[in-house]
Amino acid sequence: MTTYEDLTPYAYSGEVTGPVVNVGWLGAESRFEVGEPGPGFAEALSALVRFDHVRPTRGWHQCRLCGPGAAYPVCEPDGDGEVVLGSAEIDVPGTGVVYAAPNLVYHYVVRHHYRPPAGFVRAVLARAEASAGAWEETKRSLSAGTPVRGEIRGYHVTGLWLDLPDRPDVDAFIPNDLYGPYGVGENREHVAFHVPVDAVVVGHSDRERRVVLRV
Ligand SMILES: [Zn+2]
Secondary structure, eight states, rough: OOOOOTBOOOOOTTTSSSSEEEOOOOOOOOOOSSSSSTHHHHHHHHHHHSSSSOOOOOOOOOOOOTTTTTTEEEEEEETEEEEEEOEEOOOOOOSSSEEEETHHHHHHHHHHOOOOHHHHHHHHHHHHHHHHOOOOOOOOTOTOOEEEEEEEEEEEEEEEEEEEEEEETEEEEEEGOGGGGGGOOOGGGGOOOOEEEEEEEEEETTTTEEOOOEE
């Protein structure tokens, strides 16, 4: 992965314009400050890495600080599971600037004790708190039993994703066993995309910040 000094203008993806600066683009030759960034920071960064990732790539970047024999891709424990890193970035809005970091920044913090710039630390804490608040509001406004209308966006071996045109911020999912008469499972190749589907909320997955539906 390309390396950049912290707080230099962001250049990795041509898709991004505006006051965007680099944070955490570390390589084997990088010199960086080490230390404890403060209470709650690692947890906040972990949440952004899981829920706010942008600009996904097809493969995984590896950690150049771990040296030979490093795990690939890089995984970090996360609650009762793990988070895989190296194939996306996070954008964190700060004061007058947006910080763009590879999601490996979480690994650099927890494994290599990288201490990011103070402005980034503040921005991550604020962003994570706002995102957690938004998820609580989503759960309130889409409580169990709420009817929704959406369109099928994609499928996975475990179920279908639905787009909710009124709630583009919401990650809505229909597990296979809740898909009712449409019969996903073996007939998944017959799933019609972009057709209206009426569904109802049955619950919420805090781990994925996902609203669970049934048809
Ligand atoms: Zn490493």
